[in-house]
Amino acid sequence: SNECSTHNQWAEKGYEVAKGEKGACILKPMRYSIPDPDDDGKKISVASSQHFGAYYVFNREQTDAPKREVKELRRGWNAHEKADQIVSEYTTRDNVKVNHYDGDRAFYLFEEHSVNVPQEGQFETQSDYYDTLFHELSHSTSRSLNRNLDKYGSDTKCRGVEEITAEMGSAIILGMLGITDVTKGDISNDETAQNELSYLQAWIDAIKND
Numbered sequence: 339s340n341e342c343s344t345h346n347q348w349a350e351k352g353y354e355v356a357k358g359e360k361g362a363c364i365l366k367p368m369r370y371s372i373p374d375p376d377d378d379g380k381k382i383s384v385a386s387s388q389h390f391g392a393y394y395v396f397n398r399e400q401t402d403a404p405k406r407e408v409k410e411l412r413r414g415w416n417a418h419e420k421a422d423q424i425v426s427e428y429t430t431r432d433n434v435k436v437n438h439y440d441g442d443r444a445f446y447l448f449e450e451h452s453v454n455v456p457q458e459g460q461f462e463t464q465s466d467y468y469d470t471l472f473h474e475l476s477h478s479t480s481r482s483l484n485r486n487l488d489k490y491g492s493d494t495k496c497r498g499v500e501e502i503t504a505e506m507g508s509a510i511i512l513g514m515l516g517i518t519d520v521t522k523g524d525i526s527n528d529e530t531a532q533n534e535l536s537y538l539q540a541w542i543d544a545i546k547n548d
Contacts, residue, residue: 341439342395353403361394362449415464421515425471429453434478436471444470446477448487453478465518465530469508476507498545502538509534 342362345355355361398405429436435452444455453474461467480487480500489496509531512518518530526532 341398341441344393344395348396348401348403351403353401355396355401359396359400361396361400362447364393364395364447415467417458418464418468418515418517421468421472421511421517424511424515425475428475432478432482434475436475444474446474448481451478451481463530465512465528468515468517469512469530469534472508472511473504476504479507495545498541501541505534505537505541509538 342364343351345361348355425436428434433451435450437452437454438457439454440460441454441456442460444453446453453471455467455471455474458467461470477500479485485500485503487496487500490500491497509518512530518528518534
């Protein structure tokens with residue numbers, strides 16, 4: 339399982355983190371307001387700012403919480419044999435762990451070198467699943483390729499470039515496999531390709547506006 343919570347959150351649920359277990363550090367975006375004096379020095383306005391808080395989380399297997407049964411939830415689409423072969427060969431070669439869990443987020447944990455995605459059956463289509471999986475696996479290449487992500491949580495450009503890199507990696511692989519292709523002329527009937535382009539454009543705009 340990769341259901342993760344902080345030490346206090348597990349305690350609130352009635353469980354304890356096992357002694358000696360080490361948590362994985364995550365960054366959570368947070369907003370706060372600070373007084374901002376006007377030019378005349380009298381009136382006070384409020385300016386909003388953003389920073390990232392660091393939290394250490396522990397997965398269910400590091401606690402005394404009972405293990406959850408993994409359910410097979412596939413929704414009428416078949417696995418892609420070649421895609422699964424690429425995933426298997428890469429994760430074996432680079433020692434990347436892939437965890438499927440009952441959740442709604444996909445993420446890569448650098449310290450654990452693990453990719454975490456919802457169960458296959460939680461995705462409506464084959465292309466949605468593999469797009470998400472290869473996106474997170476592309477993030478995992480940051481370790482072997484020595485991409486500097488020290489400012490990922492605090493710098494828009496750093497995060498944007500990394501997100502574009504991951505989404506391009508996924509788009510290229512899906513195109514090679516024939517699952518979806520953002521380069522084809524008409525993508526009006528390809529929702530995954532539309533989402534890929536929208537995601538890329540959003541980060542390009544964010545970098546330009548930073």
